[in-house]
Amino acid sequence: MANENEQFRLAFREEARELLGELEWCLLELNQKGSDCELVGRVFRALHTIKGSGAMFGFDALAAFTHKLENAFDAVRQGRLAMTPELVDLTLAALDQIRAMVEEEGGERVPEQCAAILEKVRVLVGAPAERQSGTPAQRPQSEVQGAVRAWTIRFAPGPDLMRNGADPLLLVRELGQMGRLTAEASMEEVPALHDLDPARCYVRWTMRLETAACEDALRDVFIFVEDACALEIEPEREANGQDANGQQNPGTEEGGGSTGGDGGRSPERRLDRGLEEPRKILGRRAGDQEHAGSLRVAAARLDQLVDLVGELVTVQARLSTMAARSDDAEVLAVAEEVERLTTALRENSMTLRMVPIRATFERFRRLVHDLGRDLGKQVELTTEGAETELDKTVIDQLGDPLMHLIRNSMDHGIEMPKARAAAGKRPLATIHLAARHAGGSVLIEVSDDGAGIDRDAVRARAVERGLAAVGGDLTEQEIFSLLFQPGFSTAQQVTDISGRGVGMDVVRQRVEGLRGAIDVTSRRGKGTTVALRLPLTLAIIDGLLVRVGDGSFVLPLGATLECVEITREEIAAAAGKRLAHVRGELVPYIRLRETFAVGTPAPEREQIMIVESETGRCGLVVDQVLGNCQTVIRNLGHLYRHVQGVAGATILGDGTVALILDPQRLVQEAVRAKTRGGRARSPGSTPLSEDGDSESRSAA
Amino acid sequence: MPVRFDRSEAPGMIRLEGDIDIGCAAELKQALEEALAGGESGPGETRISLATATGMDVTAVELLWAAERAARASGMVLALEGPVPEVLRAALREAGFARFPLADGGSA
Numbered sequence: 066m067a068n069e070n071e072q073f074r075l076a077f078r079e080e081a082r083e084l085l086g087e088l089e090w091c092l093l094e095l096n097q098k099g100s101d102c103e104l105v106g107r108v109f110r111a112l113h114t115i116k117g118s119g120a121m122f123g124f125d126a127l128a129a130f131t132h133k134l135e136n137a138f139d140a141v142r143q144g145r146l147a148m149t150p151e152l153v154d155l156t157l158a159a160l161d162q163i164r165a166m167v168e169e170e171g172g173e174r175v176p177e178q179c180a181a182i183l184e185k186v187r188v189l190v191g192a193p194a195e196r197q198s199g200t201p202a203q204r205p206q207s208e209v210q211g212a213v214r215a216w217t218i219r220f221a222p223g224p225d226l227m228r229n230g231a232d233p234l235l236l237v238r239e240l241g242q243m244g245r246l247t248a249e250a251s252m253e254e255v256p257a258l259h260d261l262d263p264a265r266c267y268v269r270w271t272m273r274l275e276t277a278a279c280e281d282a283l284r285d286v287f288i289f290v291e292d293a294c295a296l297e298i299e300p301e302r303e304a305n306g307q308d309a310n311g312q313q314n315p316g317t318e319e320g321g322g323s324t325g326g327d328g329g330r331s332p333e334r335r336l337d338r339g340l341e342e343p344r345k346i347l348g349r350r351a352g353d354q355e356h357a358g359s360l361r362v363a364a365a366r367l368d369q370l371v372d373l374v375g376e377l378v379t380v381q382a383r384l385s386t387m388a389a390r391s392d393d394a395e396v397l398a399v400a401e402e403v404e405r406l407t408t409a410l411r412e413n414s415m416t417l418r419m420v421p422i423r424a425t426f427e428r429f430r431r432l433v434h435d436l437g438r439d440l441g442k443q444v445e446l447t448t449e450g451a452e453t454e455l456d457k458t459v460i461d462q463l464g465d466p467l468m469h470l471i472r473n474s475m476d477h478g479i480e481m482p483k484a485r486a487a488a489g490k491r492p493l494a495t496i497h498l499a500a501r502h503a504g505g506s507v508l509i510e511v512s513d514d515g516a517g518i519d520r521d522a523v524r525a526r527a528v529e530r531g532l533a534a535v536g537g538d539l540t541e542q543e544i545f546s547l548l549f550q551p552g553f554s555t556a557q558q559v560t561d562i563s564g565r566g567v568g569m570d571v572v573r574q575r576v577e578g579l580r581g582a583i584d585v586t587s588r589r590g591k592g593t594t595v596a597l598r599l600p601l602t603l604a605i606i607d608g609l610l611v612r613v614g615d616g617s618f619v620l621p622l623g624a625t626l627e628c629v630e631i632t633r634e635e636i637a638a639a640a641g642k643r644l645a646h647v648r649g650e651l652v653p654y655i656r657l658r659e660t661f662a663v664g665t666p667a668p669e670r671e672q673i674m675i676v677e678s679e680t681g682r683c684g685l686v687v688d689q690v691l692g693n694c695q696t697v698i699r700n701l702g703h704l705y706r707h708v709q710g711v712a713g714a715t716i717l718g719d720g721t722v723a724l725i726l727d728p729q730r731l732v733q734e735a736v737r738a739k740t741r742g743g744r745a746r747s748p749g750s751t752p753l754s755e756d757g758d759s760e761s762r763s764a765a
Numbered sequence: 766m767p768v769r770f771d772r773s774e775a776p777g778m779i780r781l782e783g784d785i786d787i788g789c790a791a792e793l794k795q796a797l798e799e800a801l802a803g804g805e806s807g808p809g810e811t812r813i814s815l816a817t818a819t820g821m822d823v824t825a826v827e828l829l830w831a832a833e834r835a836a837r838a839s840g841m842v843l844a845l846e847g848p849v850p851e852v853l854r855a856a857l858r859e860a861g862f863a864r865f866p867l868a869d870g871g872s873a
Contacts, residue, residue, distance in 0.1 A: 227787050227822075227823070227824060232786075232822055232823070233823050234822060234823055234856070234860045237859070237860045237861060238856075238859060238860065241859055246859075248859070248860060248861030249861050250860065250861035250862050250865070252827075252830055252865075255827050255830060255831055256831070257831060257834070257835060258794070258797060258798060258801070258828070258831040258832050258834070258835040259798070259835070261794065261827065261828065261831050263787075263790035263791045263793065263794040263824055263828060264787055264790055264791070264824065265824075266823045266824065266827070267827055268823055268826070268827060270861055272861070
């Protein structure tokens with residue numbers, strides 16, 4: 066039983082975390098939009114759910130605290146309290162306390178700050194707590210801060226409304242508490258006594274309500290009966306087509322507004338509205354069923370499953386190798402079948418761990434909001450491609466690097482509003498988070514429209530810190546990569562935000578740990594973009610097994626475009642240029658036997674594996690392509706962490722180890738070596754890539 | 766309150782007590798039909814007392830309204846006996862039954 070309780074509490078914690086995330090999102094949206102009935106409604110309902118579920122699972126202190134906060138949003142919902150940045154900040158602070166209470170073991174400790182927050186909320190609401198839930202007679206007009214509008218509400222209970230336990234009179238009374246209500250009950254539909262079903266409501270209401278509450282708040286009154294009644298709520302309009310509040314009703318001109326061109330009064334319109342409700346309800350029910358069809362599974366269990374599939378893939382590779390050696394057709398057939406099933410199982414289990422990056426992106430809205438306030442900068446966070454999916458293990462490790470990048474942009478990149486205005490920019494700066502698939506990787510970009518990177522300041526600081534030689538000739542790429550060196554910081558003062566010189570170093574370490582790469586683009590005065598290229602998954606990939614000398618290597622299949630042959634003569638004829646003609650196009654290539662210093666003689670014909678890199682198509686020359694293989698990625702361990710161009714290792718079917726190559730990194734390293742070599746030796750040598758004039762890129 | 770209404774007094778007299786809601790709607794309908802049919806004493810006057818009623822839901826309002834109409838159609842009288850508590854009248858007025866005789870204490 067105690068176990069069961071603990072399970073419920075765990076489930077509540079998970080639910081509360083999601084709701085807190087949603088709350089945070091809504092509040093930050095509200096902060097930007099000012100007032101939005103739908104968002105206020107969502108905040109109210111989320112708080113209400115946290116309170117209800119919390120009380121149910123023994124989080125009584127949390128429930129009591131949330132209840133008081135919920136009251137404030139009820140006041141906003143009913144137009145008695147304005148939605149101000151102050152209230153947003155207070156509520157955000159309150160969410161932090163709720164989060165602490167949710168995560169706390171006993172769930173009973175009330176953080177000290179709670180009382181102070183509630184007191185501030187109470188002052189904002191401007192009334193003693195007891196009066197917040199008072200009747201209309203207790204609410205003086207001075208409390209009403211929103212504009213009072215008149216609404217027409219038509220309410221026709223369906224046949225089952227009473228049987229479902231609802232009482233229409235209570236609903237009408239609740240509306241009466243929201244403002245000045247004039248209700249008119251129609252008995253037209255009530256049949257003769259003999260034919261009357263005593264458990265059914267035949268009465269129809271037409272009501273006029275003057276209230277500062279918004280339409281959503283009015284609809285919320287009927288939230289539990291909306292599938293058992295016909296309901297019309299529309300702003301009251303006068304003969305001139307304006308609503309009673311003097312506002313032009315969109316329905317008058319567009320005819321497609323929520324109220325309809327005739328104000329919803331014609332029978333046809335009413336019929337439409339009557340039909341609209343059940344459709345909406347059907348849609349929601351379908352959604353519910355979808356929800357019911359999904360299952361929450363602990364991430365650790367999925368990890369276990371993926372690990373087991375990884376083991377299976379390794380064993381299957383051994384089986385296939387052994388079967389290929391034997392002449393037994395039956396064993397071969399079984400091995401092939403096992404391979405087919407293993408592939409399907411692997412693909413299936415990997416998709417289970419794929420989650421959209423949206424939640425990670427949304428988390429940073431709060432960071433940007435809080436930092437903006439602390440730094441006195443106006444910054445909005447925009448996102449793109451939030452639906453892009455990544456392995457959960459990658460996403461889990463992505464939070465910190467992204468946080469450091471955003472902090473860095475906020476602190477160093479984005480200028481103060483005055484400086485922006487002086488530079489002819491709008492005071493509101495933008496940080497843009499974007500994600501998209503690019504080949505077998507995911508590209509995540511953090512861009513800002515700030516001042517861009519000051520190369521001279523970076524160089525000067527690097528010299529000061531002993532990271533670069535005085536008067537040393539550094540390319541822009543090299544200057545940018547200094548930013549990611551341990552102990553580097555251009556901030557004159559160590560701030561709370563960044564400037565401790567550890568952030569960007571952490572970014573590099575984490576991204577490398579994820580087998581990813583960093584690419585910096587910066588334009589002076591225009592802004593900076595830091596792109597993180599990350600693998601889709603850290604577990605199992607499809608690969609191409611290749612041989613270079615005596616060693617076996619795996620090239621990720623997703624990164625490989627095609628394979629062409631190159632002969633010893635062709636290599637000799639190129640006179641060290643390392644360029645191959647591929648269907649009329651010159652493609653630079655890297656000979657891996659040179660990269661890995663393989664001493665054995667090269668075969669007569671070698672294979673160029675063409676890969677797509679940041680700098681365009683590029684070839685990796687190998688001795689032989691051995692075939693496809695499913696590859697379980699194993700980490701190389703700390704000793705080999707700095708080996709460039711290798712993403713990990715895998716165990717092959719015959720029990721030997723093969724290194725998994727990182728084509729992006731191999732190409733980047735070659736470009737870097739070429740640029741360095743080119744500068745030192747001959748300026749006329751062929752670079753692997755062309756640098757832009759105004760833009761520069763760097764791989765850190 | 767276990768007894769929601771009491772029609773055990775004089776013939777044609779229905780005394781409603783406590784909250785008159787959907788839980789006793791079927792019974793109220795039967796009582797009204799019987800009263801209007803005249804029962805043992807034949808057709809005549811049916812009187813309804815709401816003096817000790819504390820609340821009513823829409824089913825009770827509908828039944829009383831339909832019964833009054835039925836009585837009038839058959840030339841009978843359905844009238845209120847005694848006062849209607851103010852709290853009940855106020856609740857009915859608030860719920861849009863201001864023109865309903867019960868709300869101003871008049872005959873049902």
